[in-house]
Amino acid sequence: MNHMENINPIEWEARCELAALYRLIAFYKMTDLIDTHISYRLPHEPNHFLINRYGIPFDKMTASHLIKIDHEGTIVENYDQGKRVNVAGFVIHSAIHHACPEVHCVIHTHTADGVAVSAQSHGLLPLSQHALKFYNRIGYHTYEGIALSLDEQKRLIEDLGQHRCMILRNHGLLSTGNSIPRAFHEIYFLERACQIQVKALSSTQLNYPSPEVCEHTAQQFDREEAEQIILDAWHAALSLIEQQKAEYCV
Template identity: 70%
Template structure:
């Protein structure tokens, strides 16, 4: 679809990218009916971010379904008036976008394996290469009920600290990034690590890599050499839904 004249080119491109990300999260079965949410900071508008219109399933998300809101949850664009936003989504995402200028994309999921790991006392274990990406490199936040209270925002920010990802205890997973590609890469690896852990724990005989190897591997994931791979992986993922582009970019 041709870009609507009333929406700036950079915002429309961001909307199309975010709609694609919603559909990829659906493609990889990381959805929870109409709940959970993904947000993206609006280019050149640091106090505004895009989030889903509540009630639209991720596999049907379009650029026009997204809603531009400010850090207080107000809908700021005339063309978005009348759209409903998930309150819990606003609370979680506004906390991180407001506190950290380098966070441009936030993904929050409620997958069965992610919740299962979040409910385990020791959290994510170093059982796989995917999990070693997060070795001593992930935050935890205690469950406080459905995130309706803005008072929780400060605790969310404090618990995340300088990490990109966080396990929300008894709740789910959260990943952030300075780009959509980075945030997608983080949630993909975190979700896969949780899937492996739940399967592996069906055995009573688990093998753990040495601490030395764990520390070495996380450094490999954090090296500058990983950046081109992250963008390449995002482009590859987009190719999986290439036939949907005309539908989600409208």
């Protein structure tokens, strides 16, 4: 761990888990060169969170690349001095972390299919089982330009509301979770739903489940067994990059 050898073990574990998440986002081709971002609130320091060092490709992210910042975006550790944070990432993530103490992980993506759906006036349609997970359970935020203004934070929070996920109009997707596995689960399903929708809209004859079935399915996604399923899915995803652990947990 070189310069980070004396780091708190809880923080180091969090860094390794978040680095793995960055690499999984790359594995599933949800990256946008060096843009987009993922943040994670440190379990033992709730006013500090980790975010990527700007300029590092997600498939090369390591635990030591991650930067510890506070809610103002200020770097709080000497070992992170001189590193850069994406300002737009700070504006979006800090707003959510500050307003929602139950949210520990935030993922933001700019995938082609996610942005395509964000540009469609009807938003996410109930066309697939993946999409029904978000039936009446997703927020929408109107595009205001590159997220550099702190004034936008209030509107971001209002538009997210009580939802775990949000579509940023003409911009991309956002998911949140009380854990890294939960946030990953949300963005995975939302991305798949968008991919399916873009393909389905090539047809002029679409089949829509009834509103009753849509609501029933959404409730099924929140059943008691869901948390264990989410955890199992996370470990299954981690197994796909297990050969990289020696590279990212450094």
